[in-house]
Amino acid sequence: MVDELKYTQNVRGVIFEATVHSRVVVDCPENLKAGWLVKYPLVDKQFMALTDAKDGKTVINPVNCVMDINYLRQNNGNTFKNPDWVIKQGIEFGISYI
Numbered sequence: 001m002v003d004e005l006k007y008t009q010n011v012r013g014v015i016f017e018a019t020v021h022s023r024v025v026v027d028c029p030e031n032l033k034a035g036w037l038v039k040y041p042l043v044d045k046q047f048m049a050l051t052d053a054k055d056g057k058t059v060i061n062p063v064n065c066v067m068d069i070n071y072l073r074q075n076n077g078n079t080f081k082n083p084d085w086v087i088k089q090g091i092e093f094g095i096s097y098i
Contacts, residue, residue, distance in 0.1 A: 005059055011050035013071030015098065018064040023050070028058040035071040037086070045089055048072055062093055069097040 006023050012034040017023075028038045032053040037046040040062050047060040048067055067090070072083055080086065087097050 005051065005054060005057055008051060008059065011059060013048055013050060013068045014061065014065060015068050016066040017061055022063050022065075023059050023061050025057050025059055027056055028053050030056055032058055032075070033073070033077065034058075035073040036075045036077075037072075043093075045093075046086075047095075048086075062095075064094040066096045066098060072097065 006025050007020055024040065026038055026040055028049065030053050032038060032049055034049050034052050036049050038049045038058055038060060039045070040047050040060055043062070047062050048071065049058040049060060051059045069083065072080060072086060074080055083097070090097055
């Protein structure tokens with residue numbers, strides 16, 4: 001199940017990825033939607049979920065990618081009024097939000 005989810009073509013918000021092999025499957029709430037932020041425990045930071053939750057898991061790409069900022073949402077489904085902190089955090093990991 002994890003490999004199937006990790007390599008799914010059904011991701012949202014990705015404009016470019018250096019490789020799909022850098023995707024990571026992480027635990028998440030059952031109601032999580034693509035575009036919401038989810039914690040990546042390895043670095044204790046939040047990243048944009050690329051898929052809706054499936055069996056308590058979602059996919060993120062924590063490095064070297066370009067994301068569509070129009071998909072980025074607060075975890076209540078609303079758009080961010082000021083997503084600057086997410087954009088700054090992304091720079092640290094080679095993620096651009098455009």
